[in-house]
Amino acid sequence: MTMRNSAGEIAQRSRDIIRDRKHLEGPMLPILHALQAEFGYIPDIVKPVIADELNLSRAEVHGVVTFYPEFREHPGGRHVLKICRAEACQSVGCDNLADRVRQLLGIDFHQTTPDGAVMLEPVYCLGLCACGPAAMLDGEVYGRVDEHCLSEIVGRLGR
Amino acid sequence: MTVTIFVPRDAASLALGAEKVAAAITSEIAARSIDARIVRNGSRGMFWLEPLVEVRTDHGRVAYGPVKASDIKDLFDAGFLSGKAHPLCLGLTKEIPFLRQQTRLTFSRCGVTDPLSLDDYRHYQGLKGLEQAIAMPRAEIVAQVTESGLRGRGGAGFPTGIKWKTVMEAVAPQKYIVCNADEGDSATFADRMIMEGDPFVLIEGMVIAGFATGATRGYIYTRSEYPHAIATMGQAIGIARAAGILGPSVLGSDHAFDIEIRAGAGAYVCGEETALLNSLEGKRGIVRAKPPLPALQGFLGRPTVVNNVISLASIPVIMHRDAAFYRDFGMGRSRGTIPIQIAGNVKYGGLFETAFGLSLGEIVDHIGGGTATGRPVKAVQVGGPLGAYFPRALFDTPFDYEAFAAKDGLIGHAGITVFDDTVDMLKQARFAMEFCAIESCGKCTPCRIGSTRGVETVDRIGRGIEPDKNKVLLADLCNTMKFGSLCALGGFIPYPVMSAMTHFPEDFSPVPLAEAAE
Numbered sequence: 001m002t003m004r005n006s007a008g009e010i011a012q013r014s015r016d017i018i019r020d021r022k023h024l025e026g027p028m029l030p031i032l033h034a035l036q037a038e039f040g041y042i043p044d045i046v047k048p049v050i051a052d053e054l055n056l057s058r059a060e061v062h063g064v065v066t067f068y069p070e071f072r073e074h075p076g077g078r079h080v081l082k083i084c085r086a087e088a089c090q091s092v093g094c095d096n097l098a099d100r101v102r103q104l105l106g107i108d109f110h111q112t113t114p115d116g117a118v119m120l121e122p123v124y125c126l127g128l129c130a131c132g133p134a135a136m137l138d139g140e141v142y143g144r145v146d147e148h149c150l151s152e153i154v155g156r157l158g159r
Numbered sequence: 160m161t162v163t164i165f166v167p168r169d170a171a172s173l174a175l176g177a178e179k180v181a182a183a184i185t186s187e188i189a190a191r192s193i194d195a196r197i198v199r200n201g202s203r204g205m206f207w208l209e210p211l212v213e214v215r216t217d218h219g220r221v222a223y224g225p226v227k228a229s230d231i232k233d234l235f236d237a238g239f240l241s242g243k244a245h246p247l248c249l250g251l252t253k254e255i256p257f258l259r260q261q262t263r264l265t266f267s268r269c270g271v272t273d274p275l276s277l278d279d280y281r282h283y284q285g286l287k288g289l290e291q292a293i294a295m296p297r298a299e300i301v302a303q304v305t306e307s308g309l310r311g312r313g314g315a316g317f318p319t320g321i322k323w324k325t326v327m328e329a330v331a332p333q334k335y336i337v338c339n340a341d342e343g344d345s346a347t348f349a350d351r352m353i354m355e356g357d358p359f360v361l362i363e364g365m366v367i368a369g370f371a372t373g374a375t376r377g378y379i380y381t382r383s384e385y386p387h388a389i390a391t392m393g394q395a396i397g398i399a400r401a402a403g404i405l406g407p408s409v410l411g412s413d414h415a416f417d418i419e420i421r422a423g424a425g426a427y428v429c430g431e432e433t434a435l436l437n438s439l440e441g442k443r444g445i446v447r448a449k450p451p452l453p454a455l456q457g458f459l460g461r462p463t464v465v466n467n468v469i470s471l472a473s474i475p476v477i478m479h480r481d482a483a484f485y486r487d488f489g490m491g492r493s494r495g496t497i498p499i500q501i502a503g504n505v506k507y508g509g510l511f512e513t514a515f516g517l518s519l520g521e522i523v524d525h526i527g528g529g530t531a532t533g534r535p536v537k538a539v540q541v542g543g544p545l546g547a548y549f550p551r552a553l554f555d556t557p558f559d560y561e562a563f564a565a566k567d568g569l570i571g572h573a574g575i576t577v578f579d580d581t582v583d584m585l586k587q588a589r590f591a592m593e594f595c596a597i598e599s600c601g602k603c604t605p606c607r608i609g610s611t612r613g614v615e616t617v618d619r620i621g622r623g624i625e626p627d628k629n630k631v632l633l634a635d636l637c638n639t640m641k642f643g644s645l646c647a648l649g650g651f652i653p654y655p656v657m658s659a660m661t662h663f664p665e666d667f668s669p670v671p672l673a674e675a676a677e
Contacts, residue, residue, distance in 0.1 A: 032424070067444060068444070069425035087503065087587070087590070088502040091578045124597075125342075125343055125384065128170065131174060131175055132503070136384070141170050
């Protein structure tokens with residue numbers, strides 16, 4: 001993720017990303033993933049660029065971006081911590097863990113710490129259902145997460 | 160001679176510290192100047208033993224687990240490179256009861272091979288099915304699949320051969336094979352294990368599906384929550400392309416087939432095949448009304464096979480060993496094997512591939528060993544968030560599509576979540592409705608509105624507000640959702656809700672706390 005200042009730069013970079021992928025069948029999701037990887041979120045000003053390049057209405061683009069929980073419309077934290085809240089993890093106490101992580105970070109799910117370090121997200125299944133409770137930090141997975149492990153993860157976030 | 164050490168790269172093994180274990184072994188090998196190499200295999204699927212480290216010896220592979228990085232020095236000192244005794248030693252891997260009792264057809268290589276080694280893949284019977292299929296007429300391949308009795312392993316249980324036949328007979332300039340790898344159900348990880356542990360088998364299955372139906376392009380639609388699976392699958396596709404298994408001339412034949420992997424973006428409903436197709440096309444993951452069937456008007460309006468990972472990964476063994484071999488496993492109309500995923504609060508959690516027909520009690524109590532907490536099993540949810548909760552009284556139900564349907568349940572993608580006696584079933588029913596409200600695509604009213612009204616109604620029962628009246632209302636709402644929803648999300652959410660209310664009535668008659676205190 002690189003920081004870019006001007007709207008013009010963002011638009012230009014977006015156009016490049018889109019043009020690299022518009023030949024794909026159904027290019028929208030690959031484009032959105034690439035844009036989010038580039039900017040950390042889907043900036044509002046890229047929606048008209050996507051619409052223009054893919055010959056769609058801005059409403060259609062907005063509809064797709066907002067449909068998928070993974071795509072953010074605002075800059076998130078530097079780290080994303082996901083805690084699995086699905087049934088298999090519930091059976092081994094993920095609800096208590098969720099309370100604990102909220103306490104540790106001082107935020108609720110779908111929020112970012114005031115210093116911008118961590119965004120806390122719920123996730124419904126990481127496929128680690130026989131070694132829950134499960135968590136994911138920026139793509140790194142953790143199984144059998146207990147309070148100790150959680151404190152360690154949170155401690156490593158450089159806050 | 161070089162010693163071979165196996166340290167899994169499966170996401171679950173990594174989540175339990177496999178990377179540190181591998182690093183510790185690497186530095187120990189260097190420090191002791193030992194001639195050894197580490198193979199990063201998939202998982203054997205015994206997660207209470209992960210990270211499970213294996214060493215190849217003259218007598219076979221010897222297993223040690225669960226291994227921590229801090230155990231490595233000690234293991235080397237004890238002589239684990241020659242399979243010597245150690246408190247973590249589990250003996251020969253293939254003799255571990257959890258593995259020995261299985262019938263591994265689809266997962267025969269998973270955990271055994273280096274997932275990205277084509278040599279390993281060929282050595283363990285890989286590509287045999289494809290080689291057979293290349294020489295066969297299309298209709299013959301489809302007939303074999305039909306005869307095998309294979310039914311969609313994603314959950315719907317629709318006969319795979321019939322789906323393929325429809326696509327084969329459709330006339331269109333372009334057809335597609337879409338692999339549904341959007342494994343979002345809690346308690347399921349079989350698709351992930353295949354993609355991370357034996358990706359070539361999925362590629363082989365998709366290529367055969369392409370031959371059989373005349374499709375030349377394939378897509379694997381998987382989850383953004385599965386970065387390891389995406390990475391391994393992507394590498395495997397590249398290797399297969401370089402080896403001529405994918406491309407304009409598959410294994411030198413005049414068939415073309417290629418695969419692209421696509422990631423979803425956190426929407427559970429995209430596991431529903433028509434929502435998946437919309438998502439793949441770049442639209443909102445909204446469910447489509449059927450007809451038209453995806454087999455006739457699927458991806459971009461063209462004939463499309465949409466099959467689950469496990470269905471496609473079972474094709475190579477069916478083609479190689481023949482339909483009758485596969486069909487002879489199982490019971491009733493559930494033929495072949497099913498990778499049961501035993502999850503949640505369970506002592507021996509993992510993947511257990513077996514012929515259909517084991518009773519639920521055998522799976523939970525004997526194979527799973529009961530709960531991890533040691534408390535009594537109160538309920539098991541079978542088939543993910545849309546599956547019913549089963550009480551012990553129904554543990555004699557055999558694992559079979561029809562037997563589960565007869566008990567108002569489903570086997571779904573064969574995930575089982577075990578709960579001990581501390582679980583509050585009213586809370587679970589509430590969660591089912593809440594999950595449906597979060598994940599509903601919003602197209603049909605019973606699911607979109609019903610799920611929210613469902614949460615409210617369960618809450619009223621929980622608070623003791625006119626409980627009898629509200630239980631009737633909840634049952635009525637479930638009925639509306641079951642028969643009025645467009646897809647399985649709204650249509651099946653009544654299974655966990657109604658089963659919780661029916662089998663665990665005590666949890667739905669709580670003493671209202673506020674009133675009790677007055």
